[in-house]
Each structure stands twice: as C-alpha cells, then as structure tokens.
Amino acid sequence: MSxxxxQARLNKAKFRAWHRGTREADFMIGGYFDNRHAEWVEQELSWFEALLDEDDxxxxxxxxxxxPPPERFTGPMMDALQRLDYVHIHK
Structure with missing residues (x-):
C-alpha cells in the first residue's frame, strides 16, 4: 500500500490553492502547491489541506x-512555504 x-484529493487541493480570491494569494499558495505536491505523502497533503482552511x-x-505561524503549522512544510522560491509571477 502506497x-x-x-489523485482526487490532490486535484481538489490544487483547485483550492489556485482559487483563493486574490492574485497574490493564488501565486503564493498555488505556486507552493505546484512546486511541492509531487513529493508529498498523505501526512503532508493533510497539512496542506488544513492550511487551506485558514484565512489567506x-x-x-x-x-x-x-x-509566527501556529504551532500546528511549524516545521519543514512551513519552512518551505516561507522560502518563497516557488512564486513566479507571469505578466
């Protein structure tokens, strides 16, 4: 068992990540998803889904x-989010 x-959960998370309501949030949260999701396991997707429930x-x-992020969000996933190396703004 893997x-x-x-894939259905990933698709839903991608949609939610890219449809936040502002372009800035879309680029930040959607860009993070696009850049990182391929390496995620269940626990990491669950973390991201919980993050998506928070206000932009x-x-x-x-x-x-x-x-500072709440304790439940601290760790390697938040560290990666804070690097912002995944934000690419297209004109």
Missing amino acids: DKPD VDIMAWALGVQ
Missing part, C-alpha cells in the same frame, strides 16, 4: 514572517 496521496491573510503573514 503512502502517496489519492494569515497564511501570507506566516509565509512572509510578519506573524
């Missing part, structure tokens, strides 16, 4: 280091 996430303003504040 620990890889089910909070997620962006945590990613930019303006506010």
Whole structure:
C-alpha cells in the first residue's frame, strides 16, 4: 500500500490553492502547491489541506514572517512555504 496521496484529493487541493480570491494569494499558495505536491505523502497533503482552511491573510503573514505561524503549522512544510522560491509571477 502506497503512502502517496489519492489523485482526487490532490486535484481538489490544487483547485483550492489556485482559487483563493486574490492574485497574490493564488501565486503564493498555488505556486507552493505546484512546486511541492509531487513529493508529498498523505501526512503532508493533510497539512496542506488544513492550511487551506485558514484565512489567506494569515497564511501570507506566516509565509512572509510578519506573524509566527501556529504551532500546528511549524516545521519543514512551513519552512518551505516561507522560502518563497516557488512564486513566479507571469505578466
């Protein structure tokens, strides 16, 4: 049995990541998904799904280091989000 996430869950997470309501949040959260999801296992997808339930303003504040993230979101996944090396803005 594989620990890889089910494709339907990944598709739903991708849609939610890219349809946040503002372009800035879409680029940050959607870009993070696109850049990282291929290496995720179930636990990491569950972390991301929980993150998607949070307000964009909070997620962006945590990613930019303006506010500390809640304990449940600290760790390697948040560290990767905070690097912002996945944000590519297309004109």
